[in-house]
Amino acid sequence: MRPDPTRRGLLLAGSAALLARPARAAPDALVVMAAASLKPALDEIAATWPDPVALAYGGSGAIARQIAAGAPADVVLLAATDWMDWLVSQGAVEGAARSVAGNRLVMAGTPGGGPVCLSAAAVLARLGTGRLAMGDPMSVPAGRYGQQALETLGIWAALSEHLLMTDNVRAALAYVARGDVPLGLVYASDARGTGVEVAAEIPAPTHAPIVYPAALVRGARPGAADLLAHIAGSQAIFAAHGFAA
The missing domain is CATH 3.40.190.10 (Periplasmic binding protein-like II)
Incomplete structure (x- = not known):
């Protein structure tokens, strides 16, 4: 099933347009928008990065739509390849996406x-x-x-x-x-x-394989590529939180 950015569920609890954003993020912090299920692992990974990181979590569809609409972000991590493919088709990300984790x-x-x-x-x-x-x-x-x-x-x-x-x-x-x-x-x-x-x-x-693709957002600031590499290389932290390689 391909994502359809124009449709909404009839029994949706809450608003998909709202993401959980960090309070008082440093102005120079790199911004990572990520699928909500990544929060426990990504919070820990961000804490091991030496520079400020601002994390925003939400549903992958909501994140993809906001990125495509020009939301200020440097790195995006989603919970499905089809939403990432859609972002690629919109020209919203740079280069190829890479898988950073799996799940059950x-x-x-x-x-x-x-x-x-x-x-x-x-x-x-x-x-x-x-x-x-x-x-x-x-x-x-x-x-x-x-x-x-x-x-x-x-x-x-x-x-x-x-x-x-x-x-x-x-x-x-x-x-x-x-x-x-x-x-x-x-x-x-x-x-x-x-x-x-x-x-x-x-x-x-x-069901289809569960993978988490990650990519640089178009116009990502210096340091974002290194941060993405750091996230992808933190497999021990992902595993400790129950994710698969």
Whole structure:
């Protein structure tokens, strides 16, 4: 499914146009706009860089649209190659994108809920009157991977009326962690140490490979290429946060 910048999800929780931006960033700080799921790892990586870095997180679709519209940024990291391909087609990035990490998809549940079988009956039984939180497939790669997986498993149609769409995958995780919903489709890296448990691992063959492409934004300032190389070379930090190589 190719990204469509003009469409919006009908059950979107929050505004995809809003990104989590750092407060009081240094004027000379290089600006990195990144997929929300990268936050724990990227925060740590930025702390190992000797110069100021301003980090802004959000859904990949929202980030891509803002970059294409001229948002001031130096480095962009997304959670899907199709949104990066779209940025390339818009002439918004310089050179070729590079993959910096991978991930897996899981169904996260509230603590003590136990495992859930990936069948429509089992998932609906766990949901009860609640909903399954997931990123909006129209703009959030985790949501798109999730829809692909649920369709492959043959349970998308049964669950489609029981979904809570969010504007990024970390928002879906937050709904589960607060106990607002019984289950959520999130990345394996998101489910580590966040007050949720893995109720089911989504088989990798049920969806497209999950990779994180990164690139320099058109007009990036001096030092941005070195910062991107530093991020790509921080594989030990990515691995410590549950990302795959």
